[in-house]
Amino acid sequence: MPIPVLQNTADPADVVATLMREGAVVVENLVDAETVDAVCQELRPELDAKGLDQQGAFNGALTNRISNVLAVSPKAAALLDHDMVVSVANEVLLPYCANYRISSMTAIEVLPGEAAQALHRDDTPYPIDIAGMELQIGVMWSLNDFTPENGGTRIVTGSHRLLRSWHLPDLKNWDAAAMPKGSALFYLGSTWHGAGANETDGRRMGLINVYSLGWLRQEVNQYLTHPPEIAAKFAPRLRALLGYTTHSNGDDQLGHLRGGCAAWVKDPPEDPRYKGRNAVGTAEDAAAQSGL
Ligand SMILES: O=C(O)CCC(=O)C(=O)O
Ligand SMILES: [Fe+2]
Secondary structure, three states, X not given: OOOOEEOOOOOHHHHHHHHHHHOEEEEOOOOOHHHHHHHHHHHHHHHHHHHHHHOEOOOEOOEEEEOOHHHHOHHHHHHHOOHHHHHHHHHXXXXXXXXXXXXXXXXXXXXXXXXXXXXXXXXXXXXXXXOOOOOXXXXXXXXXXXXXXXXXXXXXXXXXXXXXXXXXXXXXXXXEOOEOOOOEEEEEOOXXXXXXXXXXXXXXXEEEEEEEEOOOOOOOOHHHHOOHHXXXXXOHHHHHHHOOOOEOOOOOOEOOOXXXXXXXXXXXXXXXXXXXXXXXXXXXXXXXXXXX
């Protein structure tokens, strides 16, 4: 089935509805060419110097990859912390956590001649599979035009509807994302996908950002990859997304810090739908349990 496509004027609610129904959706032209070009310029030296360090069976032999994106490209903040991304991630993830984190951010440049990556789910590191609860949302930004020929991300639409402990989707049934530079392909952590083969003589340049529930361990250690002196340069919302805040301020608080840190966000972002939690372990509970 084809990957659905929406325009940048789309209501985030429609993006969410389409994403939840199909497992993926492209939103075309979500950022302008100047922003994309500035990010590419910042990423270039690191991609050239270290891009092939992560070669492997899964990552490919002809694919440049770097994970320290914000350390080398401060302008990528505009993509990581984009309002549409946050609006969509809020709807998908906040029913299941107080706040969520950037699990990984990876600039991925598929070079000419690269073979197709194996189709996979990004949520495989987590050994849980609960119907209806998404652990992650992925956002692939096209930093140049994506085509089926140059390695545009392949998606098995509808594959998120199957619990992996039950059966596999038909993995021959993929569609490759075709999207102009500056577009975003949203997909779920449970959606089967993978990079396509690059059969052209040009490069396919993307930035893929995965956001995961706030009580899960992040795939890439963001505190060491983006230490406080780097993280402190960004706005509080992005610092919180990196993990420089607690998960909740109540009794399901995780990751708290005693002492100072320039990047720390004292009050974690809190969504109204999370209110009503944190009601366990109060002084009233203790009194009632003591028969008072
Ligand atoms: O580069 C792409 O199109 C997808 C890469 C991917 O899914 C991954 O490495 O997990
Ligand atoms: Fe992936």
